[in-house]
Amino acid sequence: MFASRPVVHPMEVAAPANPAQQPQGVLMKDLPGMPGTPSGLALRVTQLLLAAVSLAVMSSTSDFATVSAFCYLIAATILQCVWSLSVAIVDIYALLVKRCxxxxxxxxVFAIGDAITCGVIFSGACAAAGITVLIDEDLNMCSENHCSSFQTAVSMAFMCSFSLSPSFVLNFWSAAFAYSRVVAAG
Amino acid sequence: MFASRPVVHPMEVAAPANPAQQPQGVLMKDLPGMPGTPSGLALRVTQLLLAAVSLAVMSSTSDFATVSAFCYLIAATILQCVWSLSVAIVDIYALLVKRCxxxxxxxxVFAIGDAITCGVIFSGACAAAGITVLIDEDLNMCSENHCSSFQTAVSMAFMCSFSLSPSFVLNFWSAAFAYSRVVAAG
Structure with a gap:
């Protein structure tokens, strides 16, 4: 597995004392929230739970299928669950074998995946929020609809997209940081 | 003005031959689309025009005020126009006095401003798109509403948010790049 390197160095191979001697393209700092750290895993589990709750609440309403925006939100939360679960499994593996x-x-790759899923779930939450506000505030038809369920699902989806943004910003920042070190080294 | 440095060096002061001797926190590369470049100015003018067209088309419909999402889209396009116009004026000044x-x-600052305005106009476009699809596809009420105007305004707002993303990515990447050089220098 070339995508990771061991944190625990064998006694025969001394760990590089000078950070400038580390292999190119590998970051120095261990920022909280990065992949492979316990806080990064906590962020992924939070995203997974929020997306799962949003999916469960929205799909529990009987009439979500009549509105395209609600169907799109359900598709977005499923995509988010799959992505967060995949990255969480990679994180758990990295933590178990103690690899960065x-x-x-x-x-x-993590930054691009986070950007795509964040954009998809944020757009789904915004579209569903537009419909929910229309039903609730503009038309006053809450008595005939499941307004509280819609509001819960939308707010969970928004919180999920907000919990994605630290992951994305950290990964994107780290990618730029690592790339600039490669440029500076050669 | 300490926020910029002259591109044209006077004859007495030689330009630093080695990029490592440049002042810290100043970038080396002149990427197209960055602030202070002609392509960056072109991006800003594109954003301004798209937001202005979206604002004009949406506000020309008589019944936008009855839907909260359409009012929010109008507010978002006004914010986008103000931001793009401000940065375009700074770009024109920088190009005229030949300063990076x-x-x-x-x-x-540009990256944070781009992220905020991009998020606001993208959420407005998504919410308005949710309502437009509801009227058009789910309820089939296009005959009573200005569906074509709504669709035009929404698509212009989406194109505006897509034209914002290169500006944001370039500025964010450059900020991380410059920060990593400061860290590497000391």
């Missing part, structure tokens, strides 16, 4: 996941290419 | 705007703090 701060390789330049891997960080770039 | 690639200072670390200035690039960070």
């Amino acid at each position: 996941l701060r390789n330049r290419r891997l960080v770039a | 705007l690639r200072n670390r703090r200035l690039v960070a």
Whole structure:
């Protein structure tokens, strides 16, 4: 597995004393929230739970299928659950075998995946919020609809997209940081 | 004005031959689309025009005020027009006096401003798109409403948010790049 490097160095191979001697494309700093750290895993589990709650609440309403925006929100939360679960499994593996996941290419893949899922779930939450506000405030038809369920699902989806943004910002920042070190080294 | 540095060096002061001797926090590369470049100015003018067209088309409909999401889209396009116009004026000034705007703090301010306005106009476009699809596809009430105007305004707002993303990515990347050089230098 070339995408990670061991944190625990064998006694025969001394760990590089000078950070400038580390292999290119590998980051120095261990920022909280990065992939492969306990706080990064906590962020992923939070995202997974929020997306799952949003999915469960929205799909429990009987009439979500009549509105396209609600169907789109359900698709977005399913995508988010799959992505967060995949990255969480990678994080758990990295924590168990004590390996860093701060390789330049891997960080770039995580940043792109976070950007896509964040955009998809944020757009789904905004579209569903527009419909919910229309039903609730503009038309006053809450008595005939499941307004509280819609509001819960939308707010969970918004919180999920907000919990995604630290992951994305950290990964994107780290990718730029690692890339600039490669440029500076050669 | 400490936020910029002259591109044209006087004859007495030689330009630093080695990029490592440049002042800290100033970027080396002149990427197209960065603030202070002609392509950056073109991006800003594009954003301004798209937001202005979206604002004009949406406000020309008689019944936008009855839907909260459409009012929010109008507010978002006004914010976008103000932001793009401000940055375009700074760009024109920088191009006229031949100064680079690639200072670390200035690039960070541009990145944060782009992120906020991009998020606001994207959420407005998504919410308005949710309502437009509801009227058009789910309820089939286009005959009573200005569906084509709504669709035009929404698509212009989406194109505006997509034209914002290169500006944001370039500025954010440059801020991380400049910060990593400051860290590497000391």
